[in-house]
Amino acid sequence: MKNHIPREKTKKINSMPQYLDRPGIAFSFDDSFRIYDWYKYGKGIFEDNNVKVTFNINAFHHFEGKREHTQKEIDxxxxxxxxGHEIAHHSFSHKKATEYSNKFGMNGWIENEIESLNKWMKSQRHSKTLEGFKRPVTFAFPHSLFNEQYIKELVPRYFKIVRGHLHNDNLISFNHSGFAPSICLDGYYSVNLFYLKKMMKLAKKTGRNLILTCHSILPKEINWEDYSWGEESKKSGTWRITPETLQEIIDQAKRMGLAFYTTSEISGVATFIDPNFEKYVKVLISNSTANWILIADLCSIKELDLSKKEISNLDGIQYFINLEKITLDSNNLTNFRLLDKLPKLKEIIYNSDLNVNVI
Structure with a gap:
């Protein structure tokens, strides 16, 4: 038996997604050995403010014997x-691209630092949900060291955007491909909030976007030495932003009417956790051989029949902002919260024998 649910009977939408319709900022956090800081001090701030960010990861811990990430860290x-946060590429072991390729060649750097992390990410699964990482869309150069040749090698073969540091006016347009500049908020590159406010005003005025690079999220009272990572870690300890400063920037962006994006969203790419969902969408938009599914290609779709597609995760549905009707029969779905992100959805069709609440 099927259930047809009129939209007015579904849960009320708390916040409408805004994709590619107004300028915004993208927080971009580097170095995944800082995952405990991100999770403990950042996760709540982002959830409370409905902010999605980009986390640029490596496969290993910079210290602690250069070990790979534990299962807990992967989870x-x-x-x-x-x-809804983006997990992006920051190279396998955080080697400086220019130095590494001088020793082992460009192909060696790509094989050992780019392709190796892609393979590592593809092989990982959450210990309970068994979900894996999405294919990375964007890349952040370690230490912001690169030249034009690296950009040509990486875009579009591996990534849509490769992020570095300051360049021109530091703003980028939507649907961007290639090199993307950013402003660093911590370490010795850190900018003051007065300058940042001016840049945010310029982004709003010109209709473009600003990428803000950060590293650890740590309260002032946290002593870096307490991590006991030794002398070699001291420099890394200076790359940190406080939760209070992060909240201040978010509040300022909201007052200016700026949106919050991941870097992949600024690139115009829609991403999906479930490979079956992604495969179906590529066929739907007649784009089965392309590297990326563009958000712009999904905005005109009003009806979506996902019945019998063996889909277990609806991540990516939030980009179908004009969707009015969706059919979900005979899948492996247990979470439907992302349907609340669809402002025009009027009808949901699903099997009545599901053991979860769709509404």
């Missing part, structure tokens, strides 16, 4: 992804 990263 934490995947849980951040499940909340």
């Amino acid at each position: 934490m990263l995947l849980e951040l992804q499940s909340k």
